[in-house]
Amino acid sequence: MFKRIFVVALFFILLTAVLTFPLIMKITSFIPCFFSTDEVYGTIWDYWRVGYSIDHHLPIRYTHLICAPLGFNMFGTGTNYYLYWFAQNLLAKVISPIFSYNFQIFFNFVLSGVFTFLLTMRLRLRIPFSLFAGLIFAFCPYQFVRSWQHLSLTFNWLIVLCLLMIIILKEAPTRRNKTLFSLSIFLLFSFDYSIMYSTAIVLASFVIYSLWCSWREKIKVRDRLMVEGKFLLTVGGLVLLAMVVLLPQLIAIFKNLAVTPDVSYFVAHTYVKSFEDLFVQSARPLSYFFPVVVHPLFGKFTEQFVGSQLYGISFTEHTLYLGWTPLILALVTFRRWRRNRKSLTSNHESRITDKESFYIGFFVFLVFVAWLFSQPPWWNIFGFKLYMPSFFMYKILPMFRAYCRFGIVVMLAVAVLAGFGLKFVLERFKSQKTKAAVSALFCALVLFEFWNWPPYKVIDLSKVPAVYYWIKEQPKDIVIADYPLDADSPNEL
Template sequence: MPTTLQSWLAGLTRSGLTRRQIGLVFGLYLALSIAYTFPLALNLSTHLPDKHPTLDLTSDAALQSWYPWWIRYALFSPDESVLHSDWVYYPLGMEMTMQPAMFLHGVMTIPLFWMDIVAANNTVIILSFALSGLAAFFLGYYVTRSVPAALFCGFVYGFCPYKFQHLQGHIQLMSTETLPLVALSLIRLFDKPERRNLLWAGIWLGLTAYTDYYYFAYSLLMVGFITAYRLITDASRLTHLRNVVLAGVLAFAFAAPLIVPALHSATQSDYAVVTANHEKHKADLLSPFLPSQRQWVSHPIRGLLDAFTNVDKVDGIEHAIYIGWPLIILCVWFGRRALSRHGLMFAALSVSFLILTLGGYLQINGVEAYGPLEWKIPLPGLLLQHLPVFEGARAPSRIYIIAVIGLSVWGAIGLQRILKSDRILQGTRVATVLVAVTMLEYVMPPGMSRIDEPGWVEVVARDKKPGLLARIPLFPSRPPFWQPRTERKELVATLGRTDPDLPPYYWRHDALRFLKMSQHLSSIPTEADGGYLVNLLGIRYAVVDLTQFNEAAQKRIAQVLQGSYGMIEVYRDDTSALFRYPRDFTPVEDLSFRTADRIAEFHLALGWSNRKAHEEEIVAWMTRKRSVLTIPAVKAGTFELNAEVVLEGEAPTRLVTRLNGSEFGNFTLGRGTNRISRRILPGQLKSDAINLVEFEVDRAVGFPHHIGTTAGPGEIPIEVISGGFFTESGGRAVMRIGEELFTGRRGLLVGVTDTTGQVDVLTFKSNQEEDTGARLETLIREAPASATIMIAARTLNQLNGLPLGQSLRWLGFPTDTKMNPLSSLAIIGWKDGTAPILDYGASWAMVGTAGARKLCDASVGLKAIEFVRQ
């Protein structure tokens, strides 16, 4: 046993607890865990706790079972890192530092290596209830010095209804075992500022970072609250402040392997951290006092709850924070009379954090706007939502877990007072009733979802040939649940947070679009394109979800996979069809392409614009400081990299190139076209897997601000920005004419302006009753001859009736023009014969006239690249 852990247990022994007592307490909580999660212990490998009878493979439960597997797999693989995984969104991969990755619980599955990951994960879930109870028991015993009171404290915290609400899907929120120890170690440090207590205060706080980011953020808030309370009430303020700072430094050092990369991801990358909808996932004022409909005790009064409460806003996984009436009685009636210094602090902690669970505005029975003027009552949570660390924590109700720490200790103090009353027998009876009712109230049988493994999984798992798996359609909302069985990387699979620049790559070329949404294609992929993609990415298997397609579409997909991609069908049942690429993947001799070539779309993997015209050339512009190209596996040898890179804007600009993560070139770019070259030695290019070439510059980059023409309405600059279905937040449509900004919802946003600068804006959609195509054509035809027409698509540019090409013919577009309705589309056009400015494709689309605002420091674009064998 590690020396530090021995010293900590020795400290508990000196406080009056023996190791045998600790073992018995843990055994009691473990038995309760098995009972309260029943029948999970009997179905460790076959079920997951969730609300569906059969596991929904797009659910949070399916997603959260993958994280522990990845952590266990990566820790034992010399070629993998727990902080990054290219097993999803291959070949670029995902940063794991921004995911609710359950690092601690993932590590806890390692001793259970003989179990499959589902069984190991379910076992850790059961253990988490017992460990959480034990941690709160230690805290309760330190405050009350009473074993019965501490047992009650551990039960209230470890088995609170909040945890059972989130057990159905939010498995990462089960990792609550460190939070009471953070509070305990901090209080011990204040009471007895010894080096040992300082060390443990830092360890427990640092360890919380490996559980869940919500809990780490909330633990920081709890530490701040306890520290502020002790600074106000104690005389040793400087000592306390110094020790807290030192504990914080130790915690940061302990958590640095995760926190430092996470901070880099949060500040330097584009990983989406949702900061909206704070008010959606909050508690109602009635939530602490009304049991959830899932609790056994609420069954007799379910009709009343339905009749008199707004169940959708008061109950549910992100709203229910039921305290329990026996606990309220213990806290308010009995506990208030026996509050010690510690007890008063935990009472204040309970009330303060309960208020924070209510979010930014007070809501009572689903109503938060009051009176004829719809006034809202602001709460302290409104301020919390704007603090840097907490703005990404969009579920205020989850902060209730800190309130439970206070409530459990407060309730334990109340129970202790009853047990110490003069009338011992009567006090024991009252305490027994209150504890028994609390245990009954907390019964919330978990839902159990059966795991039905499809037959194709076994077929793929038996095949040991290399190659990845493509799921058709490539749903961005589908977790890689079967990956522990297939042990194959996947093209698209959802995780908690996704870099918004990743999805557009899988929409750049029809051969990729076919895998993602086969019903939205400009053309059927050719045999050359399909074969090139399979060999580039190493696609061994494609599994088709037949439930997503009608019979005609199923036949069409099978024909294309067999004809264009060279695959053969090896398995079929009622819900899925499996196709395999039967040949070995072959590395190429060399590679050369210009951005103007259609094949370039296969290689513009991350951080590139749509291919755009620039000075009679086609260029793909870097849209972020770090952009990535994919290069196929290449036969071993010595190569020379030659590339044409264009720079507009500030010069000089430094360009660093990396090959498979290792730097191999550092260049200084001047304005105009730069020809760069670098020798690549044998072994630097992979011959058995795809290669990634990174371009990184030292300044903010983007589109050139003079990408349009000098034509336009007078001196008024125009910008049109469009985001398609696969850009961040489902895209957006923006027009900037002078200082005015117009945004639109899904559909086509169309603006018309003349030389006076007056602007008319309309939206055209496909789900309207009228012929929106004909109406758009009429609008353009009847516009003044001097008018400038601006069009931006958001998410969907379909029209009813008249095709888009015919609607745009007055702007010089051929009538047979076809554009994918899910792609980005930005147009500035004129009726006087001037060629329209067009940007269209998978990435953000942007066009503008001369004089438009400067959007970046420099614009770096790729014209051509080649790898030539020496």
């Protein structure tokens, strides 16, 4: 098993190196980017700041390097992921800030593929189909645009890991599996809260779907309630255990939630976002179906729609392209699943097992749930408001505004369904050579749809802006004000 995982990881490492080329060639001086990259500079600067503070015996929590003369509390918002913060800054201190950033990018691409592979293998898909599903999820456009802009949002393998663990826990609720599930939740809470939110909806969807399937089965009510009730208590108890372990990290959040913010600075407030943002940063009808704007052939076509109500205004938030190849294969799976439930399979089609049917049904359900969550608070249909989940969730969790980020959950579900779809398509062929050729064709189509260079998506940070040479010659006790702040180039460093 470990040998297989090693080979699979090597496969995704090689693909990551190719698809992010030439980043691998200068991993300590290049960073991934595209034309609207800005937040990357602030992240790398903070890695440098922590190392500088340690070397010069300065406080890590506060810095005098910005907001002079008072300085700035870098942990003031309370959104501090202590495990994540320690790991990335340790790597930055030992090697370099740029390497720390790039290593996380590579790490997240590879783990997204590996864990999707393991998930689909658990669903009884064979190795080629599991690799195909992993390829789709790991290298979808959403993953790339996040690597160019929002590092913490590239940890999407956590969604897959937690889903894999809850499936294993349901099938075999052993002490070992309970421990592994708790560790997966602990890791989830230790990174990005947006990913934590998405994962919570995924896990809740799995529990709800399991309950619904149990209700439909011809079993005694008492037995059903006992089995599902025990499963719910187990999951709830393990999640609470992980939260207790992370209590120091969560206390600051609860304190900030108790403070009523001034509406005049909603945009800057960490825990209460403007309700209007939910309309701006939600999925649009074309977001899922149009290629990424940086695609070398089709990008210009999509760019015409950026800023419209049909696509959305953001190059990053509204890049939710699922790919037509995965979508068609997912539809093949859905059609086959429906036929199987009605016992309409033909002679050349193998019958879907009950376990396969359960999981295919779940991922169909997950596509629907995640798509609904990615929508704006309501649809206005001829003056009638049809409310979506984000409207109600904002009243409970007002700190989340970019509901289009549920697009990555839609992508995960489509990737898994596409893996099943490839399996069903290949059943039509008898020759192994033909099957291999068809598989290679589908992989090539996916990679073509998700391709994003030329031009290369990197910035060379070894080329220091000239202003820094001027600053170096100035007295050390001066204060510099930058009007306006240049946030679109390495000058932000």
